[in-house]
Amino acid sequence: MKRKIIGFNRDDESHWRAELECGHCQHVRHDPPLTTRAWVLTEEGRAARLGLELDCKRCDEEKDDNAQP
Template sequence: MQRRVVAFYQDEEQHWVARLDCGHGQHVRHDPPWTLREWVTTEEGRAARLGSLMECKRCDEEEK
């Protein structure tokens, strides 16, 4: 299910997590070469993604 990004925070391991409008969090790691998300490494990059849509895996699981 698609949800809007409302904020970002770092978890206990200092990995970035997107806070979604449903209240769930989704990790947004920059982990080359498997996942390229250079935008997550800067404040400007994260700010540009506020309001964008992401798939919420937890909402998908709750619908089943």
Template sequence: MGQDLLQKNIERTSVTKGSSDCERGSGDNRPISRITGFHLDEEGHWVAELSCGHTQHLRHQPPWQSRPWVLDPQQRQQHMGMPFDCGWCAQGVDSDTLGR
């Protein structure tokens, strides 16, 4: 769970194998996924499950991360199906390394 500066990045545990379900955003051609679900990690932080197969922590830790909606079940439900910029897809993460 770090970075080997001489070789390549080691993926974080929240990343799962990606799929080709990322859409392309209009104009800038960035990949866009959709939120398909949520789960709690082992430390009690909310994780969004994305249509591309990746996951993304959505922490509410003011003042650095302000996402009070993740703490409310109804507001999380309202975000289901919403577009989400997947940082892993944008980086072109090599999904062959994710199964290690």
């Protein structure tokens, strides 16, 4: 389910997480060569991504759990 990024924070290991409008967080690591997100390393890069929509897997899972009888 698409959710907008409303902020960023770091987890216990200092990895960046996007705070989503639903209240969930999603990691947005820069971990080349697997994942290249150099924008997460700067305040300007993160600010430019505010409002961007990400798929929230936790919302999808909750929706699926609630749909089952």
